[in-house]
Amino acid sequence: MPILEVANITKRYPGVTALDDVSMSFERGEIHALMGENGAGKSTLVKIIAGAESADDGEVIVGGKAFRGMTPLDAKRAGISVIYQELNLAPSLSVAENLFIGKRVGNSRVRPDFGEMNRRAAEVLRELGSNVKPETLVFELSASQQQLVEIGKALVDNCKVLIMDEPSAAIAVAEVENMFRVVRQMRDRGVAVIYISHRIDEVFELCGRVSILRDGQYIATERTEGLSRRGLIRHMVGRELSETFPRRAARVGEAALEAVGLTGNGDFNINLTVRRGEVLGLAGLVGAGRAEFAKMVCGDVRPASGELRVNGRVRRFGSVADALAEGVGLIPEDRKREGLFMDFAIDWNIPSMSFKRLSRFGIVSQKKAEALTDRYVDALRIKTPSTRQAARNLSGGNQQKVVVARTLAAEADILIFDEPTRGIDVGSKQEIYSLMNGLAESGSAIIMITSDMEELLGMSDRVAVMYEGRVTGELTRGEFSQQRALELASGYTA
Amino acid sequence: MKRTIDFCQKNLALVLLVTAGAIFSATTANFFTLTNILNILNQNAYTIIAMCGVALIMIGGDLDMSVGYHMSICGVLCAMMLTRTAIPVPVVVALTVLLSVAAATLTTFLTELLAIPRIFVTIGEATLFQGCAYVITNSKTISNLPAAFKNIAQGALGHPSLTYATLIMAVFVAAMSFTLSHTYFGRHVFSMGGNLTAARLAGINTRRMKYIIGILVGFFLGVAAVILIGRTGAAAANTAAGVEINILTGILLGGVSIRGGEGKISNCVAGILLVALISNGMQLAGWNPYYQYIAKGVIMLCALGFDMFQMRRRSVMNNQRKEEIVKTAAREG
Ligand SMILES: Nc1ncnc2c1ncn2[C@@H]1O[C@H](COP(=O)(O)OP(=O)(O)OP(=O)(O)O)[C@@H](O)[C@H]1O
Numbered sequence: 065m066p067i068l069e070v071a072n073i074t075k076r077y078p079g080v081t082a083l084d085d086v087s088m089s090f091e092r093g094e095i096h097a098l099m100g101e102n103g104a105g106k107s108t109l110v111k112i113i114a115g116a117e118s119a120d121d122g123e124v125i126v127g128g129k130a131f132r133g134m135t136p137l138d139a140k141r142a143g144i145s146v147i148y149q150e151l152n153l154a155p156s157l158s159v160a161e162n163l164f165i166g167k168r169v170g171n172s173r174v175r176p177d178f179g180e181m182n183r184r185a186a187e188v189l190r191e192l193g194s195n196v197k198p199e200t201l202v203f204e205l206s207a208s209q210q211q212l213v214e215i216g217k218a219l220v221d222n223c224k225v226l227i228m229d230e231p232s233a234a235i236a237v238a239e240v241e242n243m244f245r246v247v248r249q250m251r252d253r254g255v256a257v258i259y260i261s262h263r264i265d266e267v268f269e270l271c272g273r274v275s276i277l278r279d280g281q282y283i284a285t286e287r288t289e290g291l292s293r294r295g296l297i298r299h300m301v302g303r304e305l306s307e308t309f310p311r312r313a314a315r316v317g318e319a320a321l322e323a324v325g326l327t328g329n330g331d332f333n334i335n336l337t338v339r340r341g342e343v344l345g346l347a348g349l350v351g352a353g354r355a356e357f358a359k360m361v362c363g364d365v366r367p368a369s370g371e372l373r374v375n376g377r378v379r380r381f382g383s384v385a386d387a388l389a390e391g392v393g394l395i396p397e398d399r400k401r402e403g404l405f406m407d408f409a410i411d412w413n414i415p416s417m418s419f420k421r422l423s424r425f426g427i428v429s430q431k432k433a434e435a436l437t438d439r440y441v442d443a444l445r446i447k448t449p450s451t452r453q454a455a456r457n458l459s460g461g462n463q464q465k466v467v468v469a470r471t472l473a474a475e476a477d478i479l480i481f482d483e484p485t486r487g488i489d490v491g492s493k494q495e496i497y498s499l500m501n502g503l504a505e506s507g508s509a510i511i512m513i514t515s516d517m518e519e520l521l522g523m524s525d526r527v528a529v530m531y532e533g534r535v536t537g538e539l540t541r542g543e544f545s546q547q548r549a550l551e552l553a554s555g556y557t558a
Numbered sequence: 559m560k561r562t563i564d565f566c567q568k569n570l571a572l573v574l575l576v577t578a579g580a581i582f583s584a585t586t587a588n589f590f591t592l593t594n595i596l597n598i599l600n601q602n603a604y605t606i607i608a609m610c611g612v613a614l615i616m617i618g619g620d621l622d623m624s625v626g627y628h629m630s631i632c633g634v635l636c637a638m639m640l641t642r643t644a645i646p647v648p649v650v651v652a653l654t655v656l657l658s659v660a661a662a663t664l665t666t667f668l669t670e671l672l673a674i675p676r677i678f679v680t681i682g683e684a685t686l687f688q689g690c691a692y693v694i695t696n697s698k699t700i701s702n703l704p705a706a707f708k709n710i711a712q713g714a715l716g717h718p719s720l721t722y723a724t725l726i727m728a729v730f731v732a733a734m735s736f737t738l739s740h741t742y743f744g745r746h747v748f749s750m751g752g753n754l755t756a757a758r759l760a761g762i763n764t765r766r767m768k769y770i771i772g773i774l775v776g777f778f779l780g781v782a783a784v785i786l787i788g789r790t791g792a793a794a795a796n797t798a799a800g801v802e803i804n805i806l807t808g809i810l811l812g813g814v815s816i817r818g819g820e821g822k823i824s825n826c827v828a829g830i831l832l833v834a835l836i837s838n839g840m841q842l843a844g845w846n847p848y849y850q851y852i853a854k855g856v857i858m859l860c861a862l863g864f865d866m867f868q869m870r871r872r873s874v875m876n877n878q879r880k881e882e883i884v885k886t887a888a889r890e891g
C-alpha cells in the first residue's frame with residue numbers, strides 16, 4: 065500500500081488552474097522525483113500535501129487515512145515533513161534549538177533541558193554525517209549545512225514522507241553529494257522522499273521513479289531506469305527539445321570591464337577582464353568571494369582598494385545607480401530578498417529599474433512601462449494570467465525570469481548574471497541562453513556566476529575560477545574541463 | 559456584488575466617512591451644509607498637511623513618532639520670532655519651515671548614522687523636542703500673534719469659510735497624490751517600502767531618497783505648524799501634542815500598510831476626516847475626555863487589525879510565510 069496518495073486534486077487560482085484532477089502515489093522507501101516546467105504545479109501540490117493550501121477538490125491519503133482540507137497540523141501528525149526552497153530556520157537560535165523547536169525536551173514544562181537537547185541534537189547530527197556542533201548558531205552555517213539541519217528536523221519529527229522542493233538549487237556543487245547521501249539514508253529507513261528538481265542528471269542519479277506534471281495536469285509516472293533523458297524532457301515540455309547550448313556568433317572586442325587588484329572586505333585580490341561580446345564564466349565554491357565581487361562591480365559595495373575600469377576609464381561607483389548609468393547591471397542571486405517586490409505586480413517589477421528612463425519631466429509613462437513589460441513577458445515566456453499579477457503569486461521559476469527581465473529592461477550592457485537559471489526549467493534555460501547570446505552578439509559583456517557546471521562550460525568563452533577571494537586560474541575554451549575547474553575552485557593550483 | 563465588496567475593502571475609510579457623514583446629516587441639523595463642511599476642512603487642514611508628510615514616510619516603509627512635538631516646537635519658535643523680534647512675517651514663516659526641514663534632516667541623518675529604523679530615532683526626538691518646547695516657552699502660552707500672520711491661515715477666498723488654510727491643503731494633497739502615483743519619484747518611494755534591498759539593487763539611491771523624503775516631511779510639518787498656530791492665534795509647548803496618533807490612525811484607516819509599499823493619499827484624507835468626525839462627535843455628545851482616549855485607542859487598534867487583515871487577504875498565510883515573519887523578527891530583534 066502506498067504511504068501517500070493524492071486523488072483527483074484540483075486547485076484553481078484566479079485565472080489559472082494550478083492543478084487539474086491530479087492523482088499519484090508514493091511508496092515507502094523510494095525517492096520519487098516530481099518534475100515539470102515552471103508553473104506546472106509542483107509547489108502547489110506540495111503545499112496541498114503539507115496542508116499549507118487547501119485543494120478545491122480531491123483528497124490526500126496518508127497511510128490509508130483520507131483527508132479533505134488537511135491542515136498543517138494534520139500533515140505534521142501524519143508524518144509529513146516539507147523542506148521548502150527557502151530554508152525556514154530561526155537564524156539566531158542554535159542548531160539544537162532549531163532541531164527541537166516547539167518540542168518538549170526534559171521534564172520541565174517551562175525551561176527545556178539544554179544539556180539533554182544538545183546531546184540528542186549531537187546524535188541526530190552524527191546520524192546525518194555532519195560535523196556541525198549543536199551549539200552553533202544557525203546564521204553561521206552555510207546553506208547546505210542549514211539544509212542538513214532541516215533534514216534533521218524531519219528526522220526528529222520521525223517523518224514518513226519527506227518532501228524537498230528544489231533542495232539542490234541553493235547549495236554548492238561539492239555539497240550536493242553529501243545531501244544525496246543523507247537523502248538515500250532517509251530512503252533506506254523507509255521514508256518516502258518526494259524530490260523536486262529541474263536538474264535532470266540529479267533525478268537520474270538519485271530517484272527511482274519520476275512523476276511529471278505539465279500545465280497542472282498529471283502526465284505520467286515512469287521508472288528512471290529505462291527512461292531516456294530525451295523521453296523525460298518530451299514528457300515535461302510536450303515536444304522535442306534540443307538541449308545543446310545554442311551557438312553564438314559574437315565578435316570579442318575591447319575590454320568593457322577590468323578589475324585590477326580589487327579588494328573588498330577581508331582577504332581579496334581580484335584581477336579580471338571581460339571584453340565586449342564575451343561571456344566570462346565565474347566559478348568557485350560558496351564563500352569564494354564571487355557574490356562580493358559582483359556587489360563591488362555593480363556599485364553596491366565600495367571596494368576597499370584596487371581599481372575598476374569601465375570602458376577603459378577608472379570608475380568609482382558610489383551606488384548601484386552610478387553603475388547603471390555606466391551600463392553596469394546586476395541580476396542578483398537571491399530573488400526574494402534582493403530582486404523582487406513580492407507584493408507588486410509584474411508590470412511594476414519589470415520596469416522597476418527603468419522608471420526614470422521611462423519618464424518625461426518626472427512623470428512615468430504608464431504606456432511605455434506596460435510595453436516594456438509585455439516585451440519581456442513574451443521574450444522570456446513568463447507564465448502568468450496577467451501582467452497585473454503580484455510577483456508573490458508566480459511560480460519560483462517565473463519569479464526568476466522576472467528578475468532577469470528587470471535588469472535586461474534597464475538596458476545595461478555590462479551584465480553580471482548571478483545564478484541566472486536557478487530554479488528555471490530546461491526549456492526556459494534555453495531561452496535565457498539564447499537571450500544571453502543575443503546580448504553578447506550585440507556587443508554586451510557578460511559575467512556569469514554559476515554553480516551549474518554544464519552551464520559554465522557550455523556558455524562561457526572563458527572561465528575564471530575563484531578561491532578564497534582570489535582568481536586562482538583562467539581556462540580558455542580549449543582547456544575546459546569540469547575536473548580542472550573543480551580543482552581550481554578548491555584551491556589546488558598545481 | 560463581489561466588485562462592491564472589493565471596492566469597500568480597498569476604500570474602507572471613504573465608505574466609513576460617507577456613512578458617518580450620512581448619519582450626522584440625518585441626526586444633526588446644519589451638518590450637511592457647505593459652511594459646515596468647509597469648517598470641518600478648515601479645522602483639519604493642518605492635520606491633513608502633516609499627513610501628507612507622514613504618509614510619504616510610511617509608504618516608503620518608515621514611521622515617524624515625533625510629529626506632534628516636532629510641530630509644537632516649530633510653532634513655538636515661530637510664535638517667539640513673531641512676538642519678540644522684528645523679523646517680517648514672510649521671513650518668519652520661511653525660517654520656521656526651514657527649521658522644520660533642518661530638524662527632519664537631522665532625523666534622517668541619525669537614522670542613517672545609527673542604521674536603525676526612523677521610528678526609534680523619532681521616539682527619542684519626541685521627548686527631546688517636548689523638553690525643549692517647555693523650556694523655551696517656560697510652560698507659557700504665547701498669544702497676540704500679529705494679524706498679518708493669522709491671515710495666512712484665516713484669510714478667506716470667495717466664501718467666508720473657504721480659508722487659505724483649506725486651499726493650501728488642497729494644493730498639497732493634489733500635488734502629493736499626483737507625485738506618488740505618476741512620477742518616478744513616487745514609484746521609487748513605493749519601491750523602497752516594498753523591498754528596500756531590492757530597491758537599492760534596482761539602482762534607486764535609497765540613501766538620497768531618504769534624505770529627500772525627510773526634507774519633504776520637514777516641509778509639510780513646518781507648514782502645518784504655521785497653519786495651526788495661525789488658525790488658533792496662539793502657540794504653546796503642547797499645541798500639537800498627540801496629533802501623530804490621529805494622523806497614524808487616519809493613515810492606517812486610509813489603507814497605508816504599516817510595512818510600507820502601498821497607499822493612496824485620497825484615502826488617507828478620508829481616514830483623517832473620519833477620525834476628526836468621530837472625535838468631534840464624541841465632544842458634541844459631551845463624552846468625558848478620558849473616554850475619548852479610550853475610544854481613540856480602540857480605533858487605532860482596529861486600524862492596525864484592518865491592516866493585518868488586508869495583508870492576510872493578499873497573501874495566504876502558509877507555513878512558509880509564517881516562518882518568514884519569525885525569521886525576520888529574529889533577524890531584526
Ligand atoms: N497564490 C497564488 N495565486 C495565484 N496564482 C498562483 C498562486 N500560487 C501559484 N499560482 C500559479 O499556479 C501555477 C503553478 O505554480 P507552482 O508554484 O505550483 O509551479 P511550480 O511547478 O512549482 O513551478 P516552478 O518550477 O517555477 O517552481 C502557476 O501558474 C502560478 O502562477
Ligand SMILES: [Mg+2]
Nearest residue numbers: 106107459460
Ligand atoms: Mg516551485
